[in-house]
Amino acid sequence: MRGVRAYSGVDPYTGMGRTINIEAGMIQSDEPCMAEGLPLFSPGLIDLQVNGYGGHDLNDGDLSAGKVEALSKALCRVGISAYLPTLITANETSICKRLSAIREASEKLPYSRQMIAGIHIEGPHISSKDGPRGAHPREHIRPPSMEEFENWQEAAGGLVAMITIAPELDGAIDYLREIAKRGVIVALGHSDASEEDIYKATDAGAQISTHLGNGLAATLPRHPNAVWAQLAEDRLSASLILDGHHLPSSTAQVMIRAKGTERVILVSDSVKFAGMPPGRYTSPIGGDVEVSNDGRVSVFGKQFLAGCGVSLLNIVCNFNNLTGLPFSTAVTMATRNPAKFLNRSVDLEPGKRADFILFDLDITTGSAQPRDIVFGGESLMQ
Numbered sequence: 001m002r003g004v005r006a007y008s009g010v011d012p013y014t015g016m017g018r019t020i021n022i023e024a025g026m027i028q029s030d031e032p033c034m035a036e037g038l039p040l041f042s043p044g045l046i047d048l049q050v051n052g053y054g055g056h057d058l059n060d061g062d063l064s065a066g067k068v069e070a071l072s073k074a075l076c077r078v079g080i081s082a083y084l085p086t087l088i089t090a091n092e093t094s095i096c097k098r099l100s101a102i103r104e105a106s107e108k109l110p111y112s113r114q115m116i117a118g119i120h121i122e123g124p125h126i127s128s129k130d131g132p133r134g135a136h137p138r139e140h141i142r143p144p145s146m147e148e149f150e151n152w153q154e155a156a157g158g159l160v161a162m163i164t165i166a167p168e169l170d171g172a173i174d175y176l177r178e179i180a181k182r183g184v185i186v187a188l189g190h191s192d193a194s195e196e197d198i199y200k201a202t203d204a205g206a207q208i209s210t211h212l213g214n215g216l217a218a219t220l221p222r223h224p225n226a227v228w229a230q231l232a233e234d235r236l237s238a239s240l241i242l243d244g245h246h247l248p249s250s251t252a253q254v255m256i257r258a259k260g261t262e263r264v265i266l267v268s269d270s271v272k273f274a275g276m277p278p279g280r281y282t283s284p285i286g287g288d289v290e291v292s293n294d295g296r297v298s299v300f301g302k303q304f305l306a307g308c309g310v311s312l313l314n315i316v317c318n319f320n321n322l323t324g325l326p327f328s329t330a331v332t333m334a335t336r337n338p339a340k341f342l343n344r345s346v347d348l349e350p351g352k353r354a355d356f357i358l359f360d361l362d363i364t365t366g367s368a369q370p371r372d373i374v375f376g377g378e379s380l381m382q
């Protein structure tokens with residue numbers, strides 16, 4: 001068949017070889033093949049929390065549709081097939097301007113139209129306390145407001161799909177109950193919540209814990225506390241930043257055991273400095289930051305983290321080294337699990353868009369490396 005491209009790999013769940021035939025960016029057919037010596041297939045990755053990458057910043061004071069498109073294009077080259085652009089705490093005017101820019105990109109520009117699956121707003125309805133607040137500017141933290149939510153959705157054209165909120169705030173439970181009714185994914189994070197606050201929020205419709213283990217006070221009561229409550233609550237999935245800096249290996253392993261692999265979502269929470277060379281940079285949020293050789297982004301001269309410095313692809317590749325769990329588990333947590341919240345399918349089958357990654361797996365170390373990234377049927381690494 002003229003114009004048909006074939007890619008062969010191994011299904012990470014079954015260990016069976018398969019050949020996928022692609023034409024015009026779509027999967028046309030799928031047939032078995034010998035598995036020996038082949039790389040592993042993975043659907044394109046889905047990241048529910050992206051602030052920026054490779055010098056591109058969604059929280060830029062002058063965000064435009066073109067800048068959003070540049071980010072989308074950079075992300076697809078590191079294996080992302082869908083993502084939620086994530087805006088952090090700012091004044092309402094700034095948030096709405098950024099929402100409008102993302103909306104325009106998703107409507108008019110090719111990469112963003114394909115990749116943007118909604119928008120995640122992290123704040124401004126979060127704790128104002130040091131520690132839980134993280135790097136969010138205190139002066140713009142405010143109580144939840146349905147009027148502001150309506151303004152967000154108007155600016156975004158209805159794209160606001162996920163909101164991270166601190167459930168202990170006045171009016172938060174009623175607010176999150178209402179937005180959950182409207183189909184918005186409610187996430188709990190940057191919070192100083194009590195155990196009771198967590199359970200009330202979950203009863204009202206909260207579904208996800210945002211980067212569980214981070215965005216918290218430096219010290220917590222031994223028990224009960226918000227971490228134990230969220231780990232124990234089976235109705236909450238947990239997003240985790242497993243870059244080797246936000247959570248130590250032991251904590252990551254215990255959290256995954258507590259939640260179960262079906263309720264863990266890998267996210268990058270990457271910032272503009274992710275994927276950039278080591279060095280010192282200036283950030284409009286947090287001042288001077290330093291990117292180390294291992295991808296750690298920290299406040300210059302200190303050990304405080306200033307965001308995540310790697311992509312979700314890096315996290316997936318190093319997942320086994322951090323957790324000791326199989327590569328297939330990383331694939332599940334970076335594709336199938338987030339896809340459930342977006343009502344998307346990640347199955348690589350005929351009739352679907354050809355977005356996938358071929359990984360080489362080092363049996364000795366457990367780490368993986370991408371051999372090829374295919375987006376819309378086109379190889380991005382050859």
